[in-house]
Amino acid sequence: MMNTAEAVLLALLFILMTIGFTKKLGAEWAWINRKLIHLSIVPAILMFYWGLIPAKIFSGTAFLFGATQLWPHLKRRELSWYQIEHNYGEVFFAFSASAIPLVLPAGYATALLLAMAVSDGVTGIIRHYYFRKHGFNVKLKKHWTGSVGYFITAIIIAFLFLDIGIIGKMVWAGILTLTEYQGWVDDNLAVPLVGGVIFFLY
Template sequence: MLPPWVPYAGIAFISIASAIVFTRRLGEEWAWINRKIIHFSIVPAVLMFYYGKIPAEVFSVSALLFGIVQLWPHLKKREFSWYQIEHNYGEVFFAFSASVVPLALPREYATALLLAMAVSDGVTGVIRHYYFRRHGFNVKLKKHWTGSLAYLATAVVIALIYLDGDAIRKVMWATLLALAEYQPWIDDNLAVPLVGSLLFVLY
């Protein structure tokens, strides 16, 4: 008899696989948007983890395997051009970070952080893409305050729903994550989960 989490893991896999197939049809011109669509596609997995349908260990191992699958094309210099960018390992860092967060943090807090990584970062990337596309800049290399504002707004909503504590701490949490995403020194797919993990002491 199959473990009870298998159907839920299957739904999560279908969500991510469907996003990958869909973005491939959009093509590499939309690589930056495609990356964010794939970010969004992990939301069903995160919610099923939150409601106890997918165990933390299963979520973690699945994210780790997904990270390894995405790392391999980089190492072979044969990137999946419709969403991977040469010398940019963001999607790999995202998967590896997502594999650690559920094991290192309590479920409610891990859920909030994972949703910020997926939803807030995704919304941020989409807004920045269209802003720079309209203004003629290279969207692959730029960040802008408009995206950070979107990150902050969505992270505040996530914090209000999933985190305990008063509103001030929740807004502070969202603000510090937005700053971690915006800073230019460390890939945000590493900086956000790192800062978010350190902020756990507030809760």
């Protein structure tokens, strides 16, 4: 069985390899690249759930990723293959991922982190291909097709990681789907905030 250092190294390696792969795809695929990087933290989330990566180490590493990604924005030198000018979504994602394990129990934190990584990733990829096919600006648009993907994956996550009854799981997935779809607050902030509120209400 892996120790903590090996688990952290493996998780980091997976994320860094994904970032390297997306760099090869280039700026034309920036929106897809962002979602692939979201998905790349799934091994880290699962190792946190299995107890291989302590919450403080997961949190600290996510915070460092957030700070590292914020710096190019502040310097106006975005990493063009996955960062978008004036869009801080990947920074919010990392900072939110840093906070969640510190304030929520591991099981619930895992479900919420997976919704942020997997459901949001699937949603973005579906929307990218829908709007690419229909000729719209995929950087700015949301569409119900992506929300269907979000809802389905969020339900699967809820059934695997939450013990709140069938109706509760469906309501959880539905609320997060609507939260992701709204356009007033970046979903990388809104989903963890609403997800946290749901936990305390339950």
